[in-house]
Amino acid sequence: MGGQPPKPPGIFVDRKWGPVVLRLEKRPTPSRFWLYATPPVAVILTMIAGGILFAAMGKNPVEVIRTIFWDPMFGEFAFYLRGQLLVKAGPLILIAIGLALGFRAGIWNIGAEGQYIMGAIFGASVGLAVFPTESRWIFPVMIVAGAFGGWLWAMIPAILKTRFNTNEILVSLMLVYVAETILAKASTGFLKNPEGMGFPGSRNFSGYPAAQNAFLYEPLGLHWGGVAALVTGVLAWVLLTRHQAGFQIRLAGQAPRAARFHGVSPARLVVLCMGISGALAGLAGMFEVTGPAGQISIDFNTGYGFTAIIVAFLGRLNPLGIVLAGFLMALTYVGGEMASTNLGLPDAAIQVFQGMLLFFLLGVDVLTNYRFRLAVGAL
């Protein structure tokens, strides 16, 4: 520690000449520039690497990238596809905001996929139990039931963590597989459509107006889930920046010891963060099953709970950033489907593309806290 005189500025500091190397040096304070520049740089790098991947698959990279990122917004079918953006972005934003609160506090809920499924099952069950009611109260009750389902599923890892110090990453993930079996059981058993001629899957909510999550404004793809996502974005931003609980979350993530001295209870924080993220994932599932998906089916879940992890990081764990990131990720879904039908690009290529985005984000992020310096290797 200490003792060494400060090194003079300049590249060649050593008297002996060694090989010139890139050295990583910690910044005194995180760079504000790179805080905001990381996501766009990562997106551009992903486009380049993705282009190479698409070219290797024998596709025209420029055409694929244009189909994914440009056509859904400004192309021939944009009038329809623009609406699809919010449909896909809604659940991603809802889930990612919840996850980000936990990630900020160092609480890793990665089982959002399971909480999303349970929210859908709880919400749908309540609605289907009173089929065919015309009461206007049924939809709000289903919303509450959906949030409750997700919350309940997230409480399992939360309570096990606070009571028994069990790793929440592994438990929440195991519960995804459990939720998937319950989903299979629901669509072939207790929620199966009695008039479905024996096919698996529940009644379709499109024929059940009181419980349906219909579009409020179709050209924008706006349904109650989209409204909830945008409102949650603002509320979460207020919570994080203007509220005591948000301060505690940020403190616990950055300086756990200081947080304890400040009187933050780690157990309460775990329950709070897991609970919020579970409830939000449950909400997303409920809005999805009563709206775009329409029914409970075996393959109802499509991995939003996992993609939302990428969205949370792409949005820099900031609620407003996550809203933007959600739309960008929705673009890769909508554009990916376009590329799949028009150019024959496999769906899995989009999954790889999304994975690469997270890699580049995490890699470029080093520049926020560190800088590269050219240095002559000491010898």
Next chain:
Amino acid sequence: MDFGGINPVILIATLMASAVPILLAALGETVVERSGVLNLGVEGMMIIGALGGFVVAVQTGSPVLGFIGGAVAGAALSLIFAALTQVFLANQVATGLALTLFGLGVSSLGGQGYNGIKPPATGQLLPDALADLPVVGPILFGHDWVVYFSIAMTAVLWWVLKATRVGLVIRAVGESHEAAHALGYKVNRIRLMCIAFGGAMAGIGGAYVSLARVPQWVDGITSGAGWIALAIVVFASWRPWRVLLGAWLFGGITVLQLNLQVAGSGIPVEYLSMAPYLITILVLVVMSAGRRGKANGAPAALGQNFHASR
């Protein structure tokens, strides 16, 4: 000798084979975590190994080359994790998750066109005369070479970690990277090698799924085995022989529930197939309860990145 349609000798013999993928992956991850690195990408490395092993075995017709291919594929993927966490100092939890998401995507992309192909069989290692002995035959002598390899690796890793200089260095890096650095060890380089080893082991484990357990290529073939391997490392308190025990216990549960499904026990299939995951949670709870902090055997520097500022 049947109990409710289940033969205990066959059960034990099958569980030893069915435990191989998670045993190998968990052994690799034990070394990784002992060096202070938490790699949550085991599932991704396994499935890439499953694909790599399958493709190489089908193309060359040699299962042994297939397993080597699986090891190379798993190690190659793990090097992405190593580069991001050891060079670019990225968060290990997030990078591990990214590795799994990426691995699942790449395997699904690369596996297209391999559905419905039968890979070359990995046969029984020892002659039939031994394997046909009553009771001990199927349990001790009836396996393919990978089963014996997995048990041998348990012993080797136990010995290396406990009694060799290499093991001591790995443990030092995992317990206190500052101290190891002060002694002149290249912390990040040692960790990088451990990560690559873990990737290779996960890759072999994955290859065993696609070449011996299933054996064919299906999308998402590992179905959470990598996550269970991670849980088993915690269950085992980071010790190789306990990893073996945990993997066999888990293999036993899996085989038992499959047998119960076939035998028609009256328990709905859905509840049986969620049993392995529920039991994993239960085991995690029992192992973690009442043992906070260092007492549970977790390496002290687990999950922390190291940057040599001087």
